[in-house]
């Protein structure tokens with residue numbers, strides 16, 4: 158009898174479910190649905206329960222063949238408990254208990270933070286996973302995940318890996334969503350990139366199309382040699398490199414993996430980060446390689462599926 162696990166990524170807008178074979182972890186089906194807006198402490202889990210039932214039927218699977226469910230959530234989580242979730246109306250919620258109410262008793266459940274699980278997934282799909290890996294997710298916000306000795310790091314309260322809120326520069330005039338100023342996210346997140354592009358364009362000519370300004374248009378301009386685009390991307394790469402050099406002297410990782418929407422800029426960005434990193438790294442940490450993430454939008458479901466596979 159074939160056995161399976163589900164990897165689920167719960168986001169503020171969408172919920173994505175992947176069905177994976179055991180032990181090979183081949184993803185045989187995937188489905189994305191809108192996140193329910195009302196009564197999110199119960200409705201999200203009821204919806205997931207019904208979609209799992211539907212996916213089981215479509216794939217000719219009985220529930221007894223489903224051994225576990227792994228879930229990625231968009232907030233700090235510790236041992237399955239969420240204190241507060243800014244993206245969802247969850248307050249002091251036991252996620253594992255909430256899942257147990259909608260799933261048969263034999264189905265095991267594991268939960269962790271989405272960026273932490275993206276880190277885990279990206280590392281696990283490598284031919285030879287690293288023991289110690291640090292993952293950056295670059296998008297609207299800047300997040301991260303940390304793997305130490307092959308295990309995910311949640312930390313004492315679930316905040317482990319929130320690298321976007323590392324204070325890396327002085328002179329910030331705006332306050333970050335976290336309440337601090339000068340966070341990595343303020344420079345390397347989407348609005349930091351776009352604001353800096355607009356600021357530079359006041360004093361320099363640029364080929365960037367400001368009517369349709371996006372991170373992609375800034376990167377495309379930089380790749381084509383535009384001066385403003387290059388200056389913006391260089392600053393992003395430099396601050397990621399500075400933050401990585403700080404992490405390197407604390408954790409001494411084997412690898413840095415760069416993922417998230419902005420990482421679609423590809424090796425162009427990763428090579429720039431590597432170059433800047435060489436200036437800032439100390440001791441033997443200059444050897445730590447930077448890899449480009451490869452799972453794209455599936456990072457959360459893949460990491461969640463690998464987490465539950467490890468626990469069953």
Ligand SMILES: [Zn+2]
Pocket residue numbers: 321322323333334335336337340342
């Ligand atoms: Zn912050």
